[in-house]
Amino acid sequence: MEKVFLIGDNEELISELSETLKFKYDITEELDESVEFVFELTGYNSDVKFNILNFIDEKNSKAIIISSSLCITALEQSIHSKHPERIAGASMYPSFTETKGIEIARTKFTSEENFNKVKSLFENIEMEVSIVKDRPGMIAMRIITLIINEAYLVLQEGTSNREDIDTAMKLGTNYPHGPVEWSEMIGVDLVYNILLAMMNDFGDDRYRITPLLKEKYLEGLI
Secondary structure (H helix, E strand, O other), X not given: OOEEEEEOOOHHHHHHHHHHHOOOOEEEOOOOOOOOEEEEOOOOOHHHHHHHHHHHHHHOOOOEEEEEOOOOOHHHHHOOOXXXXXXXXXXXXXXXXXXXXXXXXXXXXOOHHHHHHHHHHXXXXXXXXXXXXXXXXXXXXXXXXXXXXXXXXXXXXXOOOHHHHHHHHHHHHOOOOOHHHHHHHHOHHHHHHHHHHHHHHHOOHHHOOOHHHHHHHHHHHO
């Protein structure tokens, strides 16, 4: 089996992905030149992510890097790598595997061969692959985080409580989770930083973070 190495600051995501990959790939705890795929699973901390990319370059010069890029684009990450041709972005977040779908993105530097191998890897673990542009939030999380942000505004205004908001959205849209519940599964910190990245990138007021969501994010830092 092909060797895979998982690294990053999101232990929950590392555990989830390890469980998904272990039947088709050899999950190794040591990064060396025999590793063929590296998953970089840092969500939004750029200092951590860029340091890890440097670490990967030092230990392995050939492995394809599949990196979480919902907050930090694959292109921005490529600037911090000696081998930008091997970096592909992916929409990975806690609970993403239950959707059986994945969005992947390439830069102009990502080689066609490497990108096709990334696509094949996800297809091999029975996930439906969507190829999207390298933008913050990609597609699903861009929409879902906006819904979550609006739900927190409704909650903040006292229009409804969290249980009724979640129930109404599940019944009305057939979503698997209500927006407040979803925010907790994904991680309020990641939701906050996806919205922040989109606000900074697109400059559109619709991505402005609801004060209650910001409050929940800050509380999580204490």
